[in-house]
Amino acid sequence: MGGVRRWLTVVVVGLVVAGCGSEPAAERTPLLDPVVTADIPAGDPSTAPAVSAPTTSTPPPVTIVLNPGHNGGNASHPAEINRRVAAGGGQVKACDTTGTETNDGYPEHAFNWDVTLRVRAALTAKGVTVVLTREDDAGVGPCVDERAAIGNEAGAAAVVSIHADGSDVASANGFHVAYPVPARNDAQGEPSARLAEVLRDGLAKAGFAPANYIGQNGLDGRDDLAGLNLSERPAVFVECGNMRDATEAAVLSSDDGKQRYAAAIATALLTYVGR
Template structure:
């Protein structure tokens, strides 16, 4: 610490010396300095007195409540308002045992579905979402099937296991495709599916997922079909993105072809599925502004296939929606946009609403 010398003449001389020099005062509050204490309010003492006066009265009221069991001024027994116990949000009864296992739908916190990289909690298995109180889809059941699974690549042995799809045997599931920059189709499908769920629930539908990122891999394509069948779904939509060559652009909707072989019999659902797919293609294009595929479907946006187990084994109306091509730069710019994915979900939802209201 530096000492200041007092000039000859004492304090009077010091004040005179100070008058001749310009003094600069620097205020600094750092880690080694404590800020000046706040100035006491003029109201502090009156407030302290008021609080001290109120405490005995409050204590007396509390003691009276403990003795009588009623709030003060409730008018005696039965006069108060009892607090109701919160109702349980758990579904009544145990979850269904055995296959298929569905996942309960849960809306995302922002009301639009999960955002980029967002996972809105772990859903409870074995039940569907609670439908909205009203809306055009009240009483309708929609199963949403997010294609693939983000964890499939860690479980190659499991997903490569062969399953029966009616016409032949095929691998249980695949990892799906990805953009050249590494954005996985499985992440895309979950995001769009969650957004779609939110919109459908706002329309009054009961929504069931085949998976919500809550299981390490799968489910297999045959189980995905069984989930829709067991739910008695009025419509099932499987969300995907294609992995075609660069330059191939646009969306398309895959419809089940006529299959009657082994465990597969699509004959009852071919007509309704085509109607569902046609309405989704129409609304998807209108809402997103995307054009139908320029490489399959002859410009209609509709493609019929008989080699997909998820369609072959379905007994309820079902389609796949290939929202775009993850290997085309222009399509990827859309698929990686949260705003566009919200439009995709809205377009699919409007197609479902149109189909179920006919």
């Protein structure tokens, strides 16, 4: 009965619609073929309109190079790290240095490594490919020119060197972000300056104060850092704070402080690359 009732309904509708036009009855064309319609059972899925599967857009791949300054084995290998290498702009510098430490003996290289791993975790969670310039905190180097080359070869959207400062200036505290001045290529121009500003703003938003002893408003143009001079990618150095200041050293040494620095840096980098 259901099939018959459905066919009858179709015929009635066809007659009603046909009766509304001005075309002569003898020349009208049936709207539907009643034989074909009667053979289609009610609810047949073949009659349902096709529904396109939802599409999801995948963000383009992006690579960020993180350069944790210094290394845990540098101090015990003076001959290796004192070797002279090209530093860009006609300068020659030591392969690497040991870095600074707090008055209580917490070394900068350990801080740099810890914060870098936290930043990497936050970035990879958002689908960013992260390349590190060293594998652990127990080796030597690599030299500053090699670190710059790693960023260049990776085609990085951003290269960020993570450090802490060691100023003996009385009451010196606060972070600053170093960027290349003068610019030696297009990546060292506006892209690096913008990267520096985004990181400066991110650290300030996280509650960290800009340095009161170097640079201006948390930014410091530099021409003597090999990692900046030799970079062909947008590159900056983040000096998170002064390890020689007792109050700031307490924050730099704490797990909570390191996590806050890492979160601020990661959030700023995601903003810079549009993630």
